[in-house]
Amino acid sequence: MSESQTTYIRPTAQPRREASESRFIQACKRQKPDRTPIWLMRQAGRFMPEFRDIRSRVSFLELCKNSELACEVTVMAVDMLDVDAAIIFADILLPIDALGLGLEYVKGEGPLIHNPIRLATDVAALKPIDVGQSLGYVYKSIELTARALPKHIPLIGFAGAPFTLASYMIEAGGSKTFDKTKSFMYSEPEAWHLLMKKIVDISAQYLNFQVDAGADALQLFDSWVGCLSPTDYERFVLPHTKALIELVSGRVPVIHFGTGTATLLKLMAQAGGDVIGLDWRVNLAEAWLNLGFDKAVQGNLDPTVLLGTREELKLQVARIMKEAASRPGHIFNLGHGVLPMTSPDQVKFLVETVRNSEAAQ
């Protein structure tokens, strides 16, 4: 990799003081903010008619690569929902595109990878990439968005965690059973560890460069890691995720997120992160106690609750707020992304409900 090819690696962006002292960042650091911050995974997404409008004109990948549009949808979500943090519009699979594995988003079917990793030789053949060049558009999106956002709204950068990225590379897309991924892991352990190391190397560059561009926090999405047993997580994933988090820590808070992770939470905390993501399958109070109060927590509301009545929504918000017990370090979020069929009014109502529930305490 030659520095001269790098398109967007520039001196670190000017820190945005107000954003870095926002209630979201305070909660990440387990300081006590004025109230519980809330943002939502996929808050800029298909549930919003305005987003579908834009998507009717450009493909998903085009939208990710068009920094002006990515900035527009990122800021739009914050304006419309009045949430406490923005997350840059991008996708965890973009490094797979940058690696030349032939990423395509097939309408109605999700991502498809045309040149998946199937053999040890495929791993050996994976070449390092110049993140600044091949993912420079994400740098530009973050730079533009950090300028366009209200001063007090922090911007979250993100990447897929090593296991989740590896699983997409091997499965050639999504999976129910992750049979190809696990069979590779069990049959070719050396190639597996090499693949994870290569992903860590790229992801560390990618995440650090998002901070350079102006990201105020980072989230690592290990969305599918919950398919693993605790011992397999420990053997095949933990050392790599830990290495990655070490390589990006100390600059901005790091959120370590997964789903279906009830039995992995302590190991995920060992791998690192200032904030640990919780899905709805755990009781927030028990999970936090189990993790230790030296970690902040984020999540816990089942995204499908947004499809039910307002009464049910209020009940579930009240439960989560009660379980969090006003302890410093609680960030309200869903356990996974907003579902496409969700009504925008219901999402707005959730944001209001979280605020009102606190005013009422």
Next chain:
Amino acid sequence: MSESQTTYIRPTAQPRREASESRFIQACKRQKPDRTPIWLMRQAGRFMPEFRDIRSRVSFLELCKNSELACEVTVMAVDMLDVDAAIIFADILLPIDALGLGLEYVKGEGPLIHNPIRLATDVAALKPIDVGQSLGYVYKSIELTARALPKHIPLIGFAGAPFTLASYMIEAGGSKTFDKTKSFMYSEPEAWHLLMKKIVDISAQYLNFQVDAGADALQLFDSWVGCLSPTDYERFVLPHTKALIELVSGRVPVIHFGTGTATLLKLMAQAGGDVIGLDWRVNLAEAWLNLGFDKAVQGNLDPTVLLGTREELKLQVARIMKEAASRPGHIFNLGHGVLPMTSPDQVKFLVETVRNSEAAQ
């Protein structure tokens, strides 16, 4: 329902003494068998060339409804794999077919339900069925199989648990997010509870009639219940599953199975069952301690381990046997069904490995 229409309700089958004293049944009752029993979910399935042969001639539903063939594949699996229990060849969705909701198995896509439950009025319109008539072929399959099996091999009957059946009825098939099911549950709680009650009523008849036919144990498959939060399980599922288990208990041992249930295990034990199913996401020793040793446990091996090396397989079997610590009430099984791409030799090797690991102790 008129008794005269009943095709297969006959006096209870003659108990098979040897089967009812087999090591599998002893383990269900937390007695100490001569060695740890093993059987595998989907042990009669697509991974076997002989099964694919039969399936090339008849559809899946035809195979379920042809008692002679269902008996043949059930017995064949026991003969070929030398496992300690048989499970009747059938499907958890057969009562959905019996209810007239238009069940179809679409090649490569899984089950499709043509007339799903979407409205409260759909629930109200669900009519009771004569289980003896509409599912009489399952009675006949069990009766034939109980006669055809070696005397010492117990036969397991089964049904889908209320939540999992309801989810299929509402989603019209499988789902990743169970958004329609949960949205129905949250928006139409009364209709939800009525639906669950109707399912309990049918399932209790269906399971008791399997015991009448000669089943030596029963397994309740709550395969997808792990998508729920513990509080939602408690509110929307537990009372119904508990009612069902009460209605079928006391005759033969009941196995209560689910996947992704790490945080639901104690509640599932409260709902009932002599044996609780464990998937691979939990540590067996911790899960059993948490459940209490007054329950037997079954499962824990990740089905994908059968896709790896024999070395890896031996390692994982040894771990499970060590965690079970020769405590009475451990049934070796996978955490979910054998995957179709599994090699039959590897499955046989697993059965041998479990036996040898004990001989070596």
